[in-house]
Amino acid sequence: MYKFTLEGMLNASVSDVFDAFSKPELIVKWCAPGRLTVCKYIGEISVGSNYRLVFESDDGFRQMVEGTYNLVEKDKKLSFTWRWEDTHEMTKVCVSFVAIKNGNTQFELSQVGFKYHNDMLQQQYAWLDCLEKLSRILPASEPNAVLQAL
Template sequence: MAEAQPLEQEIFLSLQRTIDAPVDQVYSAWTDPELMRKWFAPGELKVARAVAEVEVGGTFLVEMHGTDGESHLTRGVYREVIPNRRLVHTWQWEGSDIESLVTVEFEPGSPSTTQLTLTHSRFADSEARDRHEGGWNGCLLKLSALFPGQEIRSAATS
């Protein structure tokens, strides 16, 4: 579990959302490839392929395509899976040697809401973090569209 916590000197981002849906539905949006295809790409990008073998050692993969044909593929390995509570997986863009870490925590709110905390850590530099922050914000906007009535709240980035 310690590997999922960012170290003080690490460059990371942390985003929080309160989502107007029960934890099991929000968790499914992160673990069901069909649902992932609906939101796991920012802006005009579309998810062409999603793989979620949601078990420790299982594959995580998202391939996004842009309107001009560009392709972006990220993959990783699930490091920790606690159903409806926590997902931790590595994150590595195709063609890159840098592997970062994504931790998603799901906390029940009231009534029938989910407190979602996404932490993306182990960035090589602040520029990479900033690019990912924009991407994650775009993805989370699409995720919110799956659950009407979402209240958006952002947290600090370091």
Template sequence: MVAALAARDKDRELTIVRVVDAPVGLVFKVWSQPEHIVRWWGPKNFTCPSCEMDFREGGAYRSSIRSPDGEDAWMVGHYNEIVEPERIVFTFAWEDADGMRGPQTLVSVTLSAEGEQTRLVFHQAPFDSVEDRDSHQNGWTECMERLEAYVEPLGHAH
């Protein structure tokens, strides 16, 4: 029974691991400053027209992503833990046009230096369903690809 519960819980978690060709301090910076986030936040071909963040433990954020066909999606949450340059933990929920929030998940981004590169471990849980997790996996994977494409040239500029 316990194994079945553990397996079910694993189905409701998302982990993405990337090795980014940029120093850890820089990767942390592009997660922590709105002027950087607007350049890579969201899946491929999306834009980030709005990003408000109070980047401190207990601080809130609210940002939007816009799909290629012009639809906006809003996400909101709070920063639970910030350890520069190693870890950012925040709550994540979608917010609809009426200000109603969907189910809340917890996201942790853990960064560690591997030489001049950065190992990034992204974790989000718990999802309501495997389908919900899979849709986030696709979006976040594209988002991490955009992060890499944005930050790697910055890392080589120094």
């Protein structure tokens, strides 16, 4: 099984970063790689709840991700399953948040359970792109985001 971990710092409060990961109205603004957009988020962010993200490309092509929230600790940690609709491969995402000096947030995002190395690499690059988008929508006083892939 393959896995990856991304670590980074965002120039925003833990509360703002956690909200971006846990409020549907914010998730739709950043959680789509490349030129994709989130055209629909369905679900509730609470332990045991299912969710569905519908992505759309410029030409109208749609893809869907679905999963279940396993852990929700406000301003600390989220864990959820992740499955693209066209596969049976279920992976697990865990994101942790730590407040650091100057009101910034250190985060760690890991995704585990990939059967194929290329699938893992594609998902890692997608998260990097999404996190870059996130850094642009957060309320910050200076340029955002320092990312590192492990």
